[in-house]
Amino acid sequence: MSVGIVTATEPAMEFLAPSGAVWVRDLRRSFADREIVRGVDLRIAPGEFVALLGRSGSGKTTILRALAGLDGGVTGELYVPERRSVVFQDPRLLPWADVLGNVILGTQGSAAAARGAEALDEVGLAGHESDWPKTLSGGEAQRVALARALVREPHLLLLDEPFGALDALTRIRMHSLVVKLCERHHPAVLFVTHDVDEAILLADRVLVLSEGQISLDTAVEVAQPRLRSDHQFSALRSTLLAELGVDESTEGSTHTGDPIQIQ
Amino acid sequence: MTVVDTDRIVVAATRSAELNPDIAALPLTGAAPVFVKLPSGVTDELGGHRARPGRGRQRLIGVALLFVLWEAASLLGWIKPQDLAPPTAVVTTGAHLLSNGALLTALWASLQRVFWGLFVGVPLGALLALAAGLSRTGENLIDGNVQMLRFVPIIGLESLFVLWLGVGETAKIAMITLGVMFPIYVNTYAAIRSLDPRFGELADVLGLSQWARIRRIVLPAALPGFLVGLRMAMAVAWLLLVFAEQINASSGLGYLIVQAQTFFQSNVIVVCLVCYAVLGLLTDSLVRFIERVTLRWQPGR
Ligand SMILES: Nc1ncnc2c1ncn2[C@@H]1O[C@H](COP(=O)(O)OP(=O)(O)O)[C@@H](O)[C@H]1O
């Protein structure tokens, strides 16, 4: 990836210039005197898949919005690739545009339609180009949102609990789809989730956000294909759950009973 | 099973208990279950209600019935012809007015006024709504004025218009223009204002240009409101037309009515009123047709 940075500070340049995608130092954000994000440092390498775990209300979305450039109220130093895409928790499709129109929204050029159709094919929705969003299921709509994010060939892909509203079966299929797409397009990914298993299944590295700071930053060493039955998997799950303040023995982990594994 | 009456339902329940000992083993607490047959096969695959074949016919029969009663009341002498002409007389009068060209001349004059009123008023209302909906400054400058003027009865402005513009066509068209502007403005503006702010965020993320934002997001979002406004505008236009033409005009349907009034021709008055009704119905169906074609994306269509 070429790094077209305007003027970065010395340490940022050191990381980004050779091979970096995201460099953030001392990110802070307050809402009405309440400091939600309290000095977050974050580095993501190109092609790296980073999961950001945290309880509901811990500030995950706030951080993601900051990286998306949607929040002018943050302080700190942030460098992100110019080309980045966001998939929100809701598909956020324009109801008056058909599926293809949604995918190529904001892309220009004569090849846009062809690229859009290709992206739809990648997410398994070939032939749905002229469907209205109202006819799509939740999973299909979210796949359209994924196609819309990918058609722009982002260097940074920001995913904000994109599968949070989907049923367990659809979610499993979406996991393998995301893995496949990331292998092909290789963007740097920040994947925000509150689901520990999801984070372990997908990520190269997991960050835990608590009290407005990154309290844990750990690489995921579980061998592929990652199985929940793998003891490394369950060890990491216990670590992460403990970090999140969940007592497994009394509260149970999120998806341990789930019999279907991602392959 | 098609279960309608209660006896059979209980029979059915008991029988299934005989066939299935598991059910029979269940303790019978309270009343036996009551079954209902749910409707099926009444909607098409898109979820819309299939037009019932009898519906249009029944509506027509309703209208025909009214005319029959009206005719009968006239024949029986309950309604005097100088008060209200019977339908048959209205039809012959209509045919007569058509053949001597009086009706078409009047229609043409009226249609032109409505057309120009809409032609100027609709874009003006829509542009004002866009200006107010798209920028804070526009909103501050425009919306207060419009909300204030909205409550001035347009009909009361007739005298001012005549004062400014004389008794010619311009005054009538100006009144229709103004009357049409308000429903267009109010509904279009409301639609733009109620646009989901998350779409603005989406536009930011996708880096849409200002023009793309307007074209891809604001305009389509405003369309349903605009079309509601358009339907109301059509109704207002016909209303103001009748009014303007009856005050002072030397042509048009309203003029024909005033003339008929001086000669006690209730049949001509009714013909003109029928024309208004038909024209109103036609313009309304036109907007509804546009709605059907352009708003197919809406849920529930
Ligand atoms: N625009 C806002 N105004 C006020 N408070 C906000 C705003 N956005 C987020 N917050 C607050 O910040 C906290 C973190 O929110 P968020 O980042 O959405 O959490 P998460 O995504 O981890 O569930 C919440 O307590 C929320 O109420």
Ligand SMILES: [Mg+2]
């Ligand atoms: Mg969130």
